[in-house]
Amino acid sequence: MQFKTIDFKTKAVLGTVIAGLMLSSGAMAFAASDSTSTDTKASTTVAAAHVQKSDGMPGMGYGRGGHEADMGLFGPNAKASLDALVSNEIISQSTADKITSFIEAQRTERQSELEKFKNMTADERKAYFEEKNNNGEKPDSILEQLVSEGILTQAQVDKIKDSNEQAMLDKQKEQLQALVDKGTLTSGDVDKIIEYMSAQREEREAEMDKIKNMSEDERKAYFEDKRSSSEKPVGMLEQMVEDDILTQEKADAVKSVFGNVGRAHEDF
Incomplete structure (x- = not known):
């Protein structure tokens, strides 16, 4: 696919949407494991951060990927953000639709997991995190997941990252x-x-x-x-x-x- 030159106004839109996608979700994972506390409030924060990961889902506002990421694909500007990627021929409309469906499914999954956390005791949360860590789970960023799912190619991801950086x-x-x-x-x-x-x-x-x-x-x-x-x-x-x-x-x-x-x- 031949990419178009991106004008400054559109770059500003792309910068908002991609910020949440680029961040490594490993940040949320190790933050959760490092911050686990028997204090109920602290444990809830840790749980939310872990569920949210760095892509900002479901927009809990903990860490770098919270409400800031919601301003892109996870907030009111979601359609405009994806439209910008489509109009600049970074992705097709079909791909944008697939991304929307994927993110909605991920948000639902995160929200369900968060609800499960709310009913856990501090000890149960701690045990849950320990089990995840012992399993060696390393959460991927949304961009990495989209590549794994075959929704985006690595070339498209690289273009998105370059656009965001600029x-x-x-x-x-x-x-x-x-x-x-x-x-x-x-x-x-x-x-x-x-x-x-x-x-x-x-x-x-x-x-x-x-x-x-x-x-x-x-x-x-x-x-x-x-x-x-x-x-x-x-x-x-x-x-x-x-x-x-x-x-x-x-x-x-x-x-x-x-x-x-x-x-x-x-x-x-």
Whole structure:
């Protein structure tokens, strides 16, 4: 299939829909295993996160894949999002219909599982997670599942990911350009920020892949080591100030702009 050039307006739509699809559901799996508590409220949160996985289903709002992902295929903009993929010849209308049916079935399944969790005691939830971990289950992202089901090809997934990456970069540049227009940043500052964020994103993705392939014991040891570390986590902008890439004044200005975006820039 020959892909069309995607205009900026459509990229913005694609960026919203694909964000939830791209995230590795391994994040929800290891978060659940790491956070299990005998406290009822905490256990419910863990259960919801596990059921939801990173694709945001059924939109519980826990973790990166919650309501943010709902804004795409899982929310009111679902049809527009899929229409954008169809109009840009990334997928066919038939494929879009199959994706809709698949996601609806997945949402129903997740909701049923969540209802089952609600009736479990804390000990039953813990046992449930332990059984899943002992079985070596590694949940796939929605995109991975769609490939496995033969609904999408890997080439289409790669195109979707590339479109999303470019959409995010375009949106970030647009927001930063407003600061350039005000004289707060220079074009050189924008280039440095985009380059730094891209590098940080690649590091996070590499870490996610590493954790996803860990055994339960390895994940537990990994997080325990992180918790016991005396090194305080540093935000991206804070690190850029320490590295003399930005002044504190410029970093504050960037944070004020990206702060309106929400979780997409939670590292700031």
